[in-house]
Amino acid sequence: MITYQHWIIVIILTAGMVSRIWAGTPGDDTILIAKWQGDKRAAVSLTFDDAQDSQRDIVVPEMNRRGMLGTFYLITGFVDGSRFLPKYIGDDVFALRASARRSATTPANVRVRATAIRFLGKMVPDPMQGPIARAFESGDLQRASRLVDAVYTYVDSLEQVDGPAGGVGTTFYYSPAAHSGKRNNTWVDWRRINNDGHEIGSHGVSHQWMSMMSMEMAEYELGRSHDELLREIPGQRIFTYRYPYASDKLECDSIAKQYYAAGANPVRFIGDPPAEVPQQNLQEQVKSSAAYCIPFGEKDADGYWKPERDRSGRSSTYPTRSSRLTTMQRWVDDTISDGAWLVPVFHGIETDGLNPVPRKTFVGWLDYLQQRRSEIWIAPYGTVQRYSRERLAATVEIQENGAERMQLVLKDGLDNAIYHEPLTLLVAIRAGWEFPRVTQGRRVLPVESVLKGEDYFWKFNAYPDQGVIVIKSGL
Numbered sequence: 001m002i003t004y005q006h007w008i009i010v011i012i013l014t015a016g017m018v019s020r021i022w023a024g025t026p027g028d029d030t031i032l033i034a035k036w037q038g039d040k041r042a043a044v045s046l047t048f049d050d051a052q053d054s055q056r057d058i059v060v061p062e063m064n065r066r067g068m069l070g071t072f073y074l075i076t077g078f079v080d081g082s083r084f085l086p087k088y089i090g091d092d093v094f095a096l097r098a099s100a101r102r103s104a105t106t107p108a109n110v111r112v113r114a115t116a117i118r119f120l121g122k123m124v125p126d127p128m129q130g131p132i133a134r135a136f137e138s139g140d141l142q143r144a145s146r147l148v149d150a151v152y153t154y155v156d157s158l159e160q161v162d163g164p165a166g167g168v169g170t171t172f173y174y175s176p177a178a179h180s181g182k183r184n185n186t187w188v189d190w191r192r193i194n195n196d197g198h199e200i201g202s203h204g205v206s207h208q209w210m211s212m213m214s215m216e217m218a219e220y221e222l223g224r225s226h227d228e229l230l231r232e233i234p235g236q237r238i239f240t241y242r243y244p245y246a247s248d249k250l251e252c253d254s255i256a257k258q259y260y261a262a263g264a265n266p267v268r269f270i271g272d273p274p275a276e277v278p279q280q281n282l283q284e285q286v287k288s289s290a291a292y293c294i295p296f297g298e299k300d301a302d303g304y305w306k307p308e309r310d311r312s313g314r315s316s317t318y319p320t321r322s323s324r325l326t327t328m329q330r331w332v333d334d335t336i337s338d339g340a341w342l343v344p345v346f347h348g349i350e351t352d353g354l355n356p357v358p359r360k361t362f363v364g365w366l367d368y369l370q371q372r373r374s375e376i377w378i379a380p381y382g383t384v385q386r387y388s389r390e391r392l393a394a395t396v397e398i399q400e401n402g403a404e405r406m407q408l409v410l411k412d413g414l415d416n417a418i419y420h421e422p423l424t425l426l427v428a429i430r431a432g433w434e435f436p437r438v439t440q441g442r443r444v445l446p447v448e449s450v451l452k453g454e455d456y457f458w459k460f461n462a463y464p465d466q467g468v469i470v471i472k473s474g475l
């Protein structure tokens, strides 16, 4: 518990002090910043990848009906009406193919050749491409080279059977097996979904493995998908990027951070997190977050979540057609008891997308979330990310602490154009005070009294860096 002198004392509240149950005896000037908005016990961000039609047709109406907001990661080049389409940026593909016939791939040229794989003129199935990406991620360029050779040989062999490859270097070949279904959603749909309050984020222009790409290609995938979103979804200030296939590459951070504030991989910060957020606090956020992986079950020695394995033994990072409702309900239960942040990754529902979750399961799960709503904060990924960063950077200064009036300044030092989520403050109820009136500038902040452990607090949402907060006794 914190004690400090009255008047102009700056305190920094960190998560350790925001235990779910307040165990100490709060003094007159105890102020807490709730871990999750509304002082809910846990947070859940529902995220949806790949811009599937069923997201528009099933997910959005079902969530809207329950007053829930989610995050949709669009493959922008696949949305009807996009300006930036899948495109190869790099050396001439005919020349690459000719040189691959003459000489084996080496670590020196493996990235150039790998970048062109989806533009070689024939479709290369995902299962041939994934291992190349993973080899890059593990730094095994010899292995990546051998696998790339196998791809080029495979494409040549197809050509002998089917005839010459058409559109080499210009046509994009996307394996339909993994992300099946033709889409008919348009920017009109996504603007409307955004207007309903849902977050729109980027999943690249054409859903490629980042670890395989050249920097030029990564610039196109991350940058032009961002440009497209800015143009098509006006008024959005921040976008997060979800790495297709969860494929990541540190070298691309410099590109990523030009365009995005957060990556929606296992609680991944793109580039440098805001300098105002202390490092140890970041670590705290990572540990409290079950983001991306749908974890549950185990944490590793450092307190990080480990993904649960599905029945086939593969890592299950998203709900699938075979996910059981009871299992998905347990994810929620575990998240609540851990005070964590759950970020399930859905694709399509029922009809389309990668391993679609049946409608019945999805709707049943929404109903379960609704049942436990008093304990969970359901908000888009970017909203929770902003809240969390603000909280970790926040300070509260008590400027005045009188018998019937208290004056606070809440600051986070972050860019207010992006970081504008209100933080939930809990102020220990003061003896002899009437139910208070709380204002911040011209805003009247709704306040309620809540019991934590054996003590009562006044709870209200206040805006960092938006002026002095005045709490006065009496309504």
Ligand SMILES: [Zn+2]
Residues within 6 Å of the ligand: 049, 050, 203, 207, 244, 245
């Ligand atoms: Zn995807």
